Amino acid sequence: MAGHDYEAVKAEIKKIVPNDEYDDGSTGPVLVRLAWHASGTYDKETGTGGSNGATMRYKIESSDSANNGLEHARKFLEPIKEKFPWISYSDLWTLGGVVAIEAMGGPVVPWKPGRVDDVDDKYVPPNGRLPDASQGAAHIRSIFYRMGFNDQEIVALSGAHNLGRCHGDRSGFEGPWVPNPTRFNNTYFKLLLHAEWVKSKNSLGNEQFYSDDGELMMLPTDMSLVTDPKFRVWVEKYAKDKDFFFNDFSAAFAKLIELGVTRGPEGLALRKYSTVARARL
Ligand code: ZEM
Numbered sequence: 001m002a003g004h005d006y007e008a009v010k011a012e013i014k015k016i017v018p019n020d021e022y023d024d025g026s027t028g029p030v031l032v033r034l035a036w037h038a039s040g041t042y043d044k045e046t047g048t049g050g051s052n053g054a055t056m057r058y059k060i061e062s063s064d065s066a067n068n069g070l071e072h073a074r075k076f077l078e079p080i081k082e083k084f085p086w087i088s089y090s091d092l093w094t095l096g097g098v099v100a101i102e103a104m105g106g107p108v109v110p111w112k113p114g115r116v117d118d119v120d121d122k123y124v125p126p127n128g129r130l131p132d133a134s135q136g137a138a139h140i141r142s143i144f145y146r147m148g149f150n151d152q153e154i155v156a157l158s159g160a161h162n163l164g165r166c167h168g169d170r171s172g173f174e175g176p177w178v179p180n181p182t183r184f185n186n187t188y189f190k191l192l193l194h195a196e197w198v199k200s201k202n203s204l205g206n207e208q209f210y211s212d213d214g215e216l217m218m219l220p221t222d223m224s225l226v227t228d229p230k231f232r233v234w235v236e237k238y239a240k241d242k243d244f245f246f247n248d249f250s251a252a253f254a255k256l257i258e259l260g261v262t263r264g265p266e267g268l269a270l271r272k273y274s275t276v277a278r279a280r281l
Contacts, residue, residue, distance in 0.1 A: 005084075012083060013031075024165070028182055033073065035256075038093045038094065041061075042146075043125070047262075049125035051090050052115045052262075053090055053115070053117060053123060058121035064128070066130040069170035080092065091113050095111055105183050107249060109254050112263075129143070136221065151231060156251075159245055161219075162187055173204075173219060174202050175217035177191070177222070192222065193226060
């Protein structure tokens, strides 16, 4: 919003990305996941969910099992909220993902401020809107089509699994997708196509796919990107051309963090279900 120094906020977020005491020395991946889960509840039919409102502050949403572990990301950002109290949580969480992507070597993602935090839990979206890793292509499509994404965008966004890892106690899955999970590039797509993946039960009894040395993993949903012919076309393109992937990822992530944000004439987000916003639904 006019007069606010978003560059100063970005600089502070950038400083908290390297962290020797956390996962692989970086808070970046979990910050990206927070931005994604804050946004990925969107339903285009009803206009509910999405990043505007920061509804994950409320227990109903933070306790959705899909959001396990995201309390770490929210805690990492809390000192920045204290330093810049004028920024909304919904702006801070989305900006956190954008800054983390860039700090880990990823593309610049266009970001616009002006989201407004809800003042109560009246508009918290129902649990269960985020994808379930144990399923396949039909499930992924139904979740992402609900948000308004197409197959190309689904595959581009899935490239975020080049970052971070699965934590058994959070999701029931274990391990990283790539050898260097704090550096953003297209290794995930190359591995999906060219490594040998073997399905096996992990220590928690859930089926996932392992590389032959057992060091790397893929979720059942990740594997459906190569077994489904329409998804696979995009995996092949992104594996071959990193710049093409970065361009598509940047556009799709920018779209993701705008879901549910209705902007008025000056580009500022309207308070959810204000008269004007409601008229547009
Ligand atoms: Zn993920 N994701 N995701 N994802 N994700 C995990 C971790 C991360 C799915 C999923 O079930 C899981 C997108 C799409 C999908 C990130 C970003 C994005 C984990 C592991 C699971 C189980 C959680 C844990 O144990 O901590 C499914 C089924 C998806 C769709 C089909 C999209 C889209 C993303 C961003 C654009 C990131 C960065 C992580 C790593 C988090 C971390 O803490 O390291």
